[in-house]
Amino acid sequence: MKIKKINAERMGYSNKLMVFNLIRYSPGISRNEITKLTGLDKSTVTKITYELISRGLVEEGERKSSKSPGRKPIRLEAAKGIAASIIVKVGVEKTIVGLGFLNNFIEKIVEFETPKNFNTFIDKLTFEVDNIYKNSNGHNIVGISFSFPGMIDRKNLIIEYVPHFNWSDIKLKDVFLKELPYWDKPILAANEAKLALQSEIYFNEEISNLNNGVYIFVSQGIGGAILIDGKIHLGSNYTAGEFGHMSIQESGEKCFCNNQGCWETFASIDTITKIYEYSNGKLKGATYEEKFKNLLEKSEKRSTNSYEIMNQMLYYLAVGTVNLINILNPEFVIIGGYGYLFPDKYLKQIEHTIRERALKPSLKSLGKIVKSSFDIETACLTGANLRVMDEFAEKAVI
Structure with missing residues (x-):
């Protein structure tokens, strides 16, 4: 099998994304730990982390405890305020709307009983989303992400089927933009169980390997x-x-x-x-x-x-x-x-x-x-936020 060479510019991008994602998924990780996990040399890791810090994507925290002699390593974490997502968990009985951040922090803002009629649901939802967006001034909102208890066409943003409500063949993006025509951020949607598993993959140490x-x-x-x-x-x-x-x-x-x-x-x-x-x-x-x-x-x-x-x-x-x-x-x-x-x-x-x-x-x-490792609400909201932030990370390190 022939292996294509990766040009220096692309390799640099790949390394930056790899380091950035390690920091996102492992809050508190140190430069030495990144070096061991990635195989990159210390100078490369130092250069990348310095750039990420200078661009406001990563922050240095307190020094970590260490049994080794010498200076204790510094904790690295994704910056919270630079990017946020509006996250929506649609449940059979209630819907939760909140904010997710680059450092994986989740803030639940409002919840309401889920209307079984889809038109009633979308009216209520977009009202709450509009309030959250305006209250945050929209300056750091980089996308919205939905969790649904049913089958979702991720690519075309179609609600294929939600059995408990009998919602089917609904073009989510179209109906959402009809209510909020100013929205110009990415719109993402997925099944709740798949989002919950995504949360576990990133943060459950029991299945890390x-x-x-x-x-x-x-x-x-x-x-x-x-x-x-x-x-x-x-x-x-x-x-x-x-x-x-x-x-x-x-x-x-x-x-x-x-x-x-x-x-x-x-x-x-x-x-x-x-x-x-x-x-x-x-x-x-x-x-x-x-x-x-x-x-x-x-x-x-x-x-x-x-x-x-x-x-x-x-x-x-x-x-x-x-x-x-x-x-x-x-x-x-x-x-x-x-x-x-x-x-x-x-x-x-x-x-x-x-x-x-x-x-x-x-x-x-x-x-x-x-x-x-998460309760039902946090699992879905965390997964929904990760999808937005994964997309944001790819664009942010270019």
Whole structure:
């Protein structure tokens, strides 16, 4: 195979982007650590970091603690104020709008109940976005990024299908610009589970050296994302990873998607809370999120039959995960979304069932079954912000 030579200008750009991204993804990293990780010589790293600092993209922090003699290394971090994104997490029950920054800081600004009618939703959303943009004077806003609980065509910015609302074939960019015609920044949109996995790839140390895995997003449905050879697998139409619509019982309950016996009809949080309320009366809370948290509390105290109902959820989560492990042979499985709330013993229970039922050869490479390192909101908002900032970083270091 012939290897193309990279000209000096392009090589310099690649090195700058590599160093800049290391600082972004590893706040507090030192120049010496960058040298070891990249293989670049110290003088090159010093030159690049000096340039990034002089351009306001990177800031020096306090000196790091070190057991080695001599001066302690200086912490490097991405500057917060130079760039911000407006980030939107559209949920089945509520929508959150906030700001994300170059240093990965997330600020939640407003939340509202998600209207099921899309026109009502876009009116409310653009009103809030307009307020945020004007209050920030728009001077450092470099894009807007959406997280949706459904199938999104990232390239053409089309909402293909959001099952819980029956939103389909909506040209997001067109309707957004119709309401906010002054908007001239990038518009990005993606599925919530894929954004959550993107957050884990960058910041979850437990999977830092792993390249193949599965992310299971437990919410009012069950979403998912797949990591293959270090990249999130999107599929030809960006719909890969819709685990929740895998049938685990051929003649089971009809799902929002019109299939029957879908995984999410057995193990989503709304399914489990409905099962509890059918036998025991109302749970505390106005939303399924609040009710599920109440059910978890009851389960911990073994109140009424809450523990048995939670066991049923954990069992079905394990059964569906076994299918994914047998098909995909991952190195890790992350239980995210509201699975973030599970106590460790619940995760161990899921893992026990998985290791009993999955194909033994598929388990050889499966090292980790872990919880998400982010709660459901922060996972999606962080992933949404990363997409904007990754794009900003490529342009900023030229």
